[in-house]
Amino acid sequence: MSKESLFNIVNDKAIAKRILLSCHFDLTYNCNTNCVHCYVKKEERDELKTSEIKDIMDQLAAMDTLFLILSGGEVLTRKDFFEIAEYARKLNFALRIMTNGLLVDEKVADKLAALNPDLINLSIYSTNPEVHDGITGVPGSLEKVINAAELIRERGLELRINTVIMKQNLNDYPQVHELAQILGADFKVDFQVTPKFDGDRSPLQFQISSNELQEVLADPLLELTLDDPIEPHLKRFANDIPCSAAHSFLYISPYGDVSPCVQFKVPCGNLKEKSLEEIWYHSPQMLDISSLRISKLPACSQCELIDDCRYCPGISYIEEGDVMIPARRTCQEALLLNQLRGEENG
């Protein structure tokens, strides 16, 4: 059985018993680039200290969390990153590390390899330096991230290349896909650009139009690259449950704020004040979201597009201000996928 299908079985069991199998932990919102579309919004608060992060990791391990996604911001800008990551490995977590690759040289690649991560994720938007560097705002960043990808693969680590398809790089993903294949890396695309954490909608200006989306969705190249079972916002729902968030997954910000997902920032409590267990089992917001069912959503429960839909409560929350109301572009995407599937079958 494939790793994905086994994961799904384990995750379904975790969901049934509400076991916190996976966690996305942003260690910092600091970054060494300034990507035009980035959703991160820094606040004037102190980020978690090394000792606080280790304590949270102890709590996660005690709650049976196995998959730990470390992201940000740029994790490698934290001076204590390797101390934290090594600590996490001592606790037997499977680590997935998301980085822009800029700080990955031979030495850092060796240290990453010594961690034996489950996966390293790099973001590459184009193989054209003008386009990639135009998005990151850092000249030379494409060269650096490709170099990072090579160093990571030379060390035999699992690598995934993630590309967010936007107006600027709409036609560039086939070349990024080719690059991923040459490198022996996994390839994932996303075309859902989300507003910033504070609700600022400026990143949406880069979102592709529905005509462009239609073309992208029709591309067979992308068929298998949309879902990722470990990251709930990339997964289609099953068993009436929209996604793993609040069922077997949660998000922790660098300030210690807990919410169901990185894209679903309903405040459920802060780890400087409460224990993770208390938040997971007793936060009214968390429990409320875990009780969400597709069949309880007025529009979706009646909808014929349900099999083609990637309804995400987080996107509804941020776009419509209400998890019960489907976001317009979610329905749009479902309709397009449904039409495509109809064409394939008919």
Add this chain to the structure above:
Amino acid sequence: MMNKYISIKKNNIAYRIINGEVVIVNLKKSTFHTLNPVATFIWEQLDGQATLSDIVERLSQEFEIDRETSENDCVDFINDLLNKDMITLSSHPLEKS
């Protein structure tokens, strides 16, 4: 093999015992495994402090099975883990960290 101490190669794997069943990610081979309660019981003994024959004894007591069945189960499972490069055998107990 019976008098060897067995320990998990923690560097190569990530794991968690969830609901009485161990879930393992083999990070070197990028594979994913779940083990049944018997295998999970054996897995929990692989701390480098017990020999294979200690483990056979413990399994036979825990699950009330005869020694021969227990030995067969243990040896099969340990060989499987060796093939997957998830454990090491040693003539001495592992130093406690």
